[in-house]
Amino acid sequence: MSHNKKGFIQEFKTFAMRGNVIDLAVGVIIGAAFQKIVTSFVNDLIMPIIGLITGGENFNEQFLILKIPENVDRTAVTSIDIAQKLGVTTFNYGSFIGTIIDFLIVAFVIFIMVKGINKMTLSSKKEEVAEAQGTKKCPFCQSEIAAKANRCPYCTSNIE
Template structure:
């Protein structure tokens, strides 16, 4: 059983997939930072300084003894208040769209490279072996 598992792991596809997952996780972190630290502040500025993190609807009561701000989504969420986080949803949606667009660009480029490679492979392969041998024979006859 261990041998089969080792053979499975040693396949190129599994290793490539593992590398892709690790790189994808790192790329998701970059995309999240791009969304939260660059894009959302600009979008908030365009909409008159709106802070999307404060767009939420409180569904439940605030627990007894809560001393945080009633306008701070993160603090209310940490306190266990039931809420619908509209601003958080917008941020995650924009994050997803950025990630999906970048993946689309990568797949599109990969498809172009594959098509180019296939075109090169189907291009004129040059003379066949028989033609090359005939040329060699004719060259030797002419000596």
């Protein structure tokens, strides 16, 4: 049984220390930190501006009262926190819109990052294919030429 246990522990150690797992863990940690930055950006910079435009003080605090207990005065419900303490059912549309803006910003940044990574990967793959085919790009006219060429047949530039 102890041999089996050692095998399991060694197998787990090999799995946990694999490069992809560590890369994933680093990505999750950086992603969580990035999410905090985006949330702060939205809550502290974007939403106050939206609040000014819409006439509210803090757009994240915008809500509609859906159901109010009989013993609660409607005018006493001035924030989501107070509404929750008093047992008032609210529709918190400001917070929801803030969360949507958070998501859109994160999705846009990830889109830009993936697009950049794909572009870098595609260009490096093109270079690998060109090297395998024995070609290179002319640094002047960007035409595909033989890898051993000293002069570009298209623009006649000297290539060193």
